[in-house]
Amino acid sequence: MNNDYAYVFAIFFLTLGPLKTIPVFHALTYGSSRSYRLHLAIRSFVMSFALVLFIAFSASENLSKWHVGIDAVMIAGGLILFTTALRSITDLELVSLPERPTSSLPDGARPPWTGKPTLSPLVIPTIVTPAAVVAIIFFIARSAGDDAFRQAVLATIGGIMLLNLLGMLAASAIMRVIGVPILQVIGWVFSVLQAGLAIQAILEACRRLQIIP
Secondary structure, eight states, rough: OOOOHHHHHHHHHHHHHHHHHHHHHHHHHHTOOHHHHHHHHHHHHHHHHHHHHHHHHHHHHHHHHHHHOOOHHHHHHHHHHHHHHHHHHHHOOOOOOOOOSOOOOOOTTOOOOTTTTTIIIIIIIISOOHHHHHHHHHHHHHHOHHHHHHHHHHOOOOOOHHHHHHHHHHHHHHHHHHHHHHHHHHHEEEHHHHHHHHHHHEEEEEHHHTTTO
């Protein structure tokens, strides 16, 4: 299962994907100028992409130094995935944005590279979630000795990050058509899938460790 590309895509789509990014970005930029939204989307994309690449390329070396096995990472990742999914499933509360913007920013306004709202809450924890960090570390470690799989993992990460950028750039249009409640329901459905994937990851690690048959 671990080298199943559909499984890799599903995990990264759930932990890094645009379903959670679009509503947060839209809420943070509601009533802001087009220039501000453009700069915030680009800066958030650049910072989050740099962060996931740093995690990916430093993961294997740190795991080796700390003597952390793949199964341990898999169980930790499964627990984090399940916890975040359970929170999303049980805490669902449909909300909607006000009909009129509550504030606006001038056309020349630009968000900072660090601090609010670029680094927090957009890059961390909205785009790069704790579960995403574990997923990146796990799949990169799992790809040791398999260059084709490693390239596929990196390509999947890159593709998901591009989806985030496109989602942020089109957030206003998407939210006008879909709306916050519908997007929340879609995210809730995917959270159920995420919980299932988390349990499957834990069970597989336990089988590998011969804890269960």
